[in-house]
Amino acid sequence: MIAFGPIYKSLKKNSLGALLIALQIAVTLAILANSLHIITERVETLSAPSGLLEDNLFIFDISTSTPDDAQSAERQADLARLRSLPGVNSAYASNSVPLSHGGWSMGVQISKEENAPNSPAAIYFGDEQALETLGATLIGGRNFTPADLTDRGRNAVTWSDSVLITEQLAKRLFSGQSAVGKTFYIGDIASPNTRPSTIIGVIKDIRTPWSGWNQSWLSSVVIVPQNLLGSGRFVVRSEPGQIGALMKTVQDAMLEVNRDRVISEPKAFTEIRADFYRSDAAMVTMLVAVIALLAVITAFGIFGMVSFWVTQRRKQIGTRRALGATQGDILRHFLAENFLIVSIGILLGWALAIGLNLWLSRSFEMERLGFGWIMLGSVAVYLVGQLATLKPARDAATVPPVVATRA
């Protein structure tokens, strides 16, 4: 049985210290609940699939100043050289890849009528090896063949006759019907240059290059079978385990085709992904550190305060022991006292946590805090409080009754 009388009296006597602990608990809980909430949000973002087989995949860029009329031949030579390198599984030339931030976006629309179903989409150029290189899966229709491929000059405005699109884009445009064989328009529908492109295949979703895009077109992608001439990005899948060696030698190998060019440092897709999510990952690390430190600081704060109370109340403890209180009674007294203080803090903390979340979600368009995190945070704070009290409370329990008789 816990004796509430002594708890009430001792709290009244040490009201300020108790109040400070309760306050500390409240702010701790507010930060804890909101941090847990943000961490889960970020972990969800971090683990979102790109739609690619990310291992053994890398890219590099070639900046060339070869005259326009020689660029097509140079591209063919580059691709032939690249595909002949030992360790290369497949490769193609493009403008961008998922999660790389930079890219090309166009509006697409299924007819030239106003208000016809439309969507923004990311454009990736590619050829018959694009799907295999990316590790993307065809779920309807057919892949490109070399016959689909055409050259695209620097300032060209016409789009290819055939394209591949992602499932998400197909659903947005044709709501449930099969998209294979249908046509749509890429770009300005008012322009006479804009001709229909036929969807020859649909692939499982792959991501657009950007982070800021709306969820409903985050994987809205068109793969266009055109060789975008001039400087470009090469996407390479290596045979398993050979990516390291290949990334070391590929620059020199490509320079052999034409020395007058700049070949960028190759970058593994795993690194592209890490860069893309760097700020989310950093946020998670920071918040985990903050939570850990909060727990430590709060635990030590409670520990220090209770230790002080025990020293201060040695005489009262001795008296209670002399009057028949057991060691267990004393132990329970301090644990219960802490429970009470923490409870007050938690009540205050709920209000603070919700207030902080309201402010954050209003100012920064964040999701609202679920009640689960507040509850989980409360349980964690109770645990920290009880654990931090255990040692000084045990010390208190060992105070001998004889202390009461000493002056």
Add this chain to the structure above:
Amino acid sequence: MFAYQLKMAWLNFKRAPALTALMVLAIGLGVGASMTSLQVFRAMSGNPISWKSDRLFYVQIDEWGPGAGGGGQEREPQEQVSYSNAQMVMNAKLGKRQVAMYQVAFAVKTDDDAFKPITASGRATYADFFAMFDVPFAYGAGWNAAADEGRKQVVVLSDKANEKMFAGADSVGKTVYLDQKAFRVIGVLKPWRPRPRFYDMTNANFGDAEQLYLPYTWAIDNQIGTNGNNNCNADPGEGYPAYLVSTCIWQQVWVELDSPAEQARYLDFLNNHSLEQKKSGKIDFEPNNRLYNVEQRMEKVGVVPRDVKVSAILSLGFLLVCLINTAGLMLAKALSRSSEIGLKRALGASRTMLFRQGLMDATLVASVGALIGGVLTWAGLLAMRRLGDADVQAVAQLDPVALLLVLLLALLATLLAALYPTWRASLIAPAAQLKSN
């Protein structure tokens, strides 16, 4: 008296080493965590050209109209301008200075065969750029208006580019090849990294400034496109000449205006131009143009990322927890010395004296805590540079002003936390304490 109080503070410090260490550590951690994120916040929200930012105006011209989205005058015009509107501003020459510019990239070589060619980012701009944005030169100077007119093949290098290509030597007069075309170096910049990169916040907020600068007029004549952001609301048609007369927006335009009157006059000029375009049927909507100075522009762009703001708020909360914690421990420590304080009072020490001694104790704790906080801030920024994205990496650096701020804040905050416990301790009555024990 000061020396004596300090000595007493040190003795008090030593008498409860665990408790004191706990306080010091709590302050250090709180200050370290909050200052790390505040430092990043400060660096990102800073005004990199504060001395003239209210005289530099970013020109935004509505070229596309409300479109399907609708909206009236409160709708923001597009972020960048088309080539034809950029030229309209450059030809009018109504500002004290004006630049139109865009981001480019070149494969760069030098005459040195040992130099492995690189891809360099560049800015095609006008002569006024350097004077307008107070760009500092280490060697040589920028080009002049005549070079703009003459489409001269001259280039200004950044300190980093000069380091890479010419090992940091005075390279004025040397030749560099941009996409195989020979350019004469006429100037080399001192380190210049405005954060944010206010003059072009469409393409990168906190990236490094470009590696080289060349005349815009040459770039246009040679059909150089941008490697930065380009947006078209309609099909521009085939080829570069068609692109130049299109409504594709890809350039940034700034004007320098000395007074609010000039600013008003300039906005009138822009609106009149739009009105004329409406009359001639080129556009079918009311003029909707803006002149934003550097600070307004930064605010519109929202340069400080959400995560940085949220981290700053949460870490300030963390500091609050640390301070409450310290206040509690100080109270405990002060009260545990009741009998000693009572004895001192009985021996004639005044309340003021005891209060001062208490503050001295707190100052010592705060100072050591602040020192630890400073070291932790440095470590925290180091961690941010490893963990953060490119924007954060660029700004996560400790500057002396910020360090001083850290120390001061730690001191102030701790003293504030110590105020009540110290006052409370000085209230202890002499008699009561002498009776017991």
